[in-house]
Amino acid sequence: MNITLEDFTEITHRIQEEINKVIVGYQDVITYIIIALLCNGHVLLEGVPGLGKTLMVKTLSEVLDLKFSRIQFTPDLMPADITGTNIIVSDEKDRKQFKFQEGPIFTNILLADEINRATPKTQSALLEAMQEGNVTSFGKIYPLPKPFFVLATQNPIEMEGTYPLPEAQMDRFLFKLELSYPKKEELIEIIDRTTNIEMPKVNKVANDTIIEELKKMVRLVPISNIVKDYAIRIVLATQPESDFAPEIVKRYVKYGASPRGAQAIILGAKAFALWEGRSNVSFKDVRRVVIPALKHRIILNFEGEAEGITVDKIINEIINTLPEVGK
Template sequence: MSTENPAAQWQDVQDRVAAIRQETARVIVGQDVIVEHLLTALLCKGHCLLVGVPGLAKTLLISTLGRILGLKFRRIQFTPDLMPTDIVGSEILHQGEDGSRQFRFAAGPIFANLILADEINRTPPKTQAALLEAMQEKQVTVGGETRPLEEPFTVFATQNPIEHEGTYPLPEAQLDRFFFELRIDYPSLAEEQEIVARTTGRGTPQASTLLDAAGVLALQDATTEVPLPDSVVQSILQLVHSTRPGSELADKEVNHYVAFGAGPRASQCLARAARALALLRGQPAASIQEVRDLALPVLRHRVIPNYNATGEGITSDDIVAKLAAAL
């Protein structure tokens, strides 16, 4: 936001954000917090893991965001027989008109701006690793040649929490690469009534395109310039360190119920996300409230409960929520 008129640019950013949220609400009923967190991740160039039962409009939500933001959207259905080349692409032998033969690269669906990795835990670890490498490095290597992925590049992966047969759960080290883990819940009675009214008539609302890839990159750049006060940084560090058993900031419950706490990546994610959420809310700077609101999606998959917690029904959400409330 470093222009000759920062105030005008700030207002332009706010107008764009408000238009995106309004347009999303035309198609998606409810899920306001989920939409806010998905936009936060996009502004931070972060990837999300969405956990929810089938039928909660996860695909519709992500494809709608892609349409509104003018991004190239691809959906990859993960299955047990999916191969890494089905994601990143492969070298194909091509025969020319003169009879010559040469290998040509056929790009896979990973070459897009917004990827929906549907039911990521249904594919074997080898194929999961191909996607996670692209997420981390923002590039793929096929046939000895490294090819960069288009910017912006974000992966939203989904998991079904109720089916475990035939699945390959993501290891904690791979889960840590996801910026957020979001839990999508059922709509309320009033929201479901509105969903039925909107989707069972002659026509359903269609989102309009408001931005393009360059516009999204500009918003991502604007996010990094939102002030992050020292007091907020200290709150982030206090929260993350308090999740680590054995730390001087860990309380008795953490030492009793937690096997492994969050690493430094959690502090980085909280700092970036607090800036982005402040921008989405029209705040001049990030505050401790943004840190509290983001604690669960950032930390729930990075705090690993031990056997004591499992035996007593204590979840990572319970632990993180209590620590965040104490800030």
């Protein structure tokens, strides 16, 4: 299947248009979710319950004609409840044998709802499968379907009954996005759409084969050394011991972004270039993904937390002070 640059832009924009038939607002969030999917990454979405996260992801799966599963994370959820387990079955001769029973993770699009309500052991089972692309049970490897995309939601850490994701696990997500409450006009539109007899219908725009082709196109986008250097210097500027770090980083940051942060920026920038109908990556593309790609990879120190410094403020300071062309 040959997909052109124009095809890429048309398909991806149609995906968003179809989702917009159902979801009110959150245009940027939907865009970043689509971009993450095309980068073969996963998304961590933070927000209070009831903002339409499940509907958003389910609608995405319908538009892409992909299989969808949802797991509600709770403190008593076990790893096998996610990945699956071996069960004893009888064959035609009534002989007992083990058979692997696939868990809900064997899907194309998985909504891991309220992931920080589960114990760290259960969280790790999902995150390891995300990283490896397969599940191991009793020494046997079972590959996950392609495409495989996880959108994990978490409640704000201040809420009761939450187990914060460890920094190393957070690093496995390509983007971290935040959902805010809808505005008055958006809330009116939500009420109008959801209290009628029928919900809006969406059309299928793509399928698993097309999505895999779009993902390959993202990887093939060239990026100049000067733009690549800019992205790398941004990541280095988040590390307090780096020569590129501004004063705000040296004072308030405990740990900066890892190399995965640079990978996320480069891939996201490539996808946004295609999204805009270009076959080359610009400085603007890089800046567009910096906050969602890095905000969960920067850890503040005690002084930063005590003074109410936000990671977004630190990243914006880096973007505003770091020149596009380095020395």
